[in-house]
Amino acid sequence: MSLVSIMFSVFVTVALLLYYLLPRKAQSAVLFGMSVLFYLSYGIQPVLFLVFAVGVTYTAAVRMGALYEAAGNEEDRRAAMASAKKSSRRILIIAMLLNFGMLAFLKYTNFFIDNINGVLSAGLPHLKLLLPLGISYYTFQSVGYLLDVYWQRSRCENNLFRLALFLVFFPYMVQGPISRYGQLAGQLYENHDFDWANIHRGLLRILWGLFKMMVLAEWASVYREAIFADPDGLAGIALFGVLLYTVELYGNFSGGIDIVLGVASMFSIRMEENFRQPFFSVSITDFWQRWHITQGSWMRDYVFYPLTLSGFMKKFGKKTKKAFGKKVGRTIPVCLANLIVFFLVGVWHGPTWGNIGWGIYNGVIIAFSVLMENRYKIWKKALHINDKSKGWHLFMILRTFALINISWYFDCVTSLSKALKMMRYSVTAFDPSLFLTIPAGKLGTDFTPYALGILLGGCLILFCVSLWKERGADPEADVLKAPVALQVLLFLLLLLAVLALGPQSAGRGFIYAQF
Amino acid sequence: MREKILEILEDLIPDEEIEGRTGLVEDRILSSFTILNLISEIYDELDIEIPVEDVVPENFDSLDAIVAVVEKYQQV
Numbered sequence: 001m002s003l004v005s006i007m008f009s010v011f012v013t014v015a016l017l018l019y020y021l022l023p024r025k026a027q028s029a030v031l032f033g034m035s036v037l038f039y040l041s042y043g044i045q046p047v048l049f050l051v052f053a054v055g056v057t058y059t060a061a062v063r064m065g066a067l068y069e070a071a072g073n074e075e076d077r078r079a080a081m082a083s084a085k086k087s088s089r090r091i092l093i094i095a096m097l098l099n100f101g102m103l104a105f106l107k108y109t110n111f112f113i114d115n116i117n118g119v120l121s122a123g124l125p126h127l128k129l130l131l132p133l134g135i136s137y138y139t140f141q142s143v144g145y146l147l148d149v150y151w152q153r154s155r156c157e158n159n160l161f162r163l164a165l166f167l168v169f170f171p172y173m174v175q176g177p178i179s180r181y182g183q184l185a186g187q188l189y190e191n192h193d194f195d196w197a198n199i200h201r202g203l204l205r206i207l208w209g210l211f212k213m214m215v216l217a218e219w220a221s222v223y224r225e226a227i228f229a230d231p232d233g234l235a236g237i238a239l240f241g242v243l244l245y246t247v248e249l250y251g252n253f254s255g256g257i258d259i260v261l262g263v264a265s266m267f268s269i270r271m272e273e274n275f276r277q278p279f280f281s282v283s284i285t286d287f288w289q290r291w292h293i294t295q296g297s298w299m300r301d302y303v304f305y306p307l308t309l310s311g312f313m314k315k316f317g318k319k320t321k322k323a324f325g326k327k328v329g330r331t332i333p334v335c336l337a338n339l340i341v342f343f344l345v346g347v348w349h350g351p352t353w354g355n356i357g358w359g360i361y362n363g364v365i366i367a368f369s370v371l372m373e374n375r376y377k378i379w380k381k382a383l384h385i386n387d388k389s390k391g392w393h394l395f396m397i398l399r400t401f402a403l404i405n406i407s408w409y410f411d412c413v414t415s416l417s418k419a420l421k422m423m424r425y426s427v428t429a430f431d432p433s434l435f436l437t438i439p440a441g442k443l444g445t446d447f448t449p450y451a452l453g454i455l456l457g458g459c460l461i462l463f464c465v466s467l468w469k470e471r472g473a474d475p476e477a478d479v480l481k482a483p484v485a486l487q488v489l490l491f492l493l494l495l496l497a498v499l500a501l502g503p504q505s506a507g508r509g510f511i512y513a514q515f
Numbered sequence: 516m517r518e519k520i521l522e523i524l525e526d527l528i529p530d531e532e533i534e535g536r537t538g539l540v541e542d543r544i545l546s547s548f549t550i551l552n553l554i555s556e557i558y559d560e561l562d563i564e565i566p567v568e569d570v571v572p573e574n575f576d577s578l579d580a581i582v583a584v585v586e587k588y589q590q591v
Binding site: 152 | 547558566
């Protein structure tokens, strides 16, 4: 069941009616039942993987919780807790291997087979593996929860139904956001009163998300696909190809997240934001704090910090401090851990060398900028650059936007040679009139100027809304404070745009659903 | 110890006012890189190790919070 379908709208409406009309104490049962139904709509087999993940996570967390509880009652509490932590560590490792092992096997086996075949010409056939919907998201949520229990940041959940609801809550299944147990779980079990404000806010967010997905991302996709399919013939607009990819990726991913957060809002549940105006970033580090925020913070808390503070990195840090001095030496292990994290982010995005290269590219730029930080300060001082000025801020935004777009070349084509060719054309050829030769999907070239107008107008609206938010405003709250007639007009305009202005090639699905 | 931690922080983020300020993590004055460098410096200068389970925003959001978490492990 696609999130952009009549079926899903009916499904959410039925769920909302049951949620608010049945006694409030049944609300979490309604959410659980509807989530299971939603997942079952993708078949029985994916459910089995989900049951496995829930079972492993629940059993391991309860076992760790019991160990800590027993240790807390011992006379020598400190020694007993240390021993409980040691035993919990074994349980944690097994549970993580089972969770990540399942994900890795399903997602990366054929990638390894391809590489073995490439190197050894082994001719091994692909395995017919199904990648269940949302497996990355519930695996990340499971492992995050297990680590929180192991570190005693969260208490373990002894109620299987409650933990299962946290892992199967249907809105996040398609493309996140990745939630933390402490932030989301309590809201799922609380009783919520019906509140029109939540419904209004949710509907507005959903319509805005649909506009980004079905109008902006869809039109961008039509032209981006044409450019990437014929890079030689359309060399004069190669630069626009990658810019359109940015619009497509952002419109599709952030629009999908708007729908998810809007649906959750209608159930009076607040999920974490996943985007914060990423194209206003002043550095790649800043970008990763604004783009797919929940994945970035997951990686930071559960991979980057533990890896940097591990025994191995501490020993490595001692050596680098000895070799390079205190300041640079202490930063090198952090940079290395950062590179490993971005390698993993690349791997997570998909089993291709392009994605891995894209991840490492981001990691190298961040590491380089950290190592060069003091040098940059000296240069800025020597060149009399005021880094608090608006001009410098704008320069940093444009520089970061360029660096991000360069990284998309690796992400959006199938081979390195094609990426390099597109890059070359981007700076050596420029002929925007070539756009007029590309048909607007089934509507033909006659409609192309209108399609480009819609795309450009949509980007302008998106830019204005983003700028509004970047300046600290809350556009949804502001709209909901406006006179009712204006609100109705805006809702109708958005609805009309979604229904009438998108290309006829709807139903491409969410780019991030495959992760 | 408070003075030593303040000194380390002033060295790591020289352009920022730290004393009496809250929201060091929330306002992105302390990045994840800076937090890890701070932990490394605290270990080198004070011989106190902050474990990963205590690397959470609330423990680094102000000088007071940082001093409190360091003191917690000083007593261990």
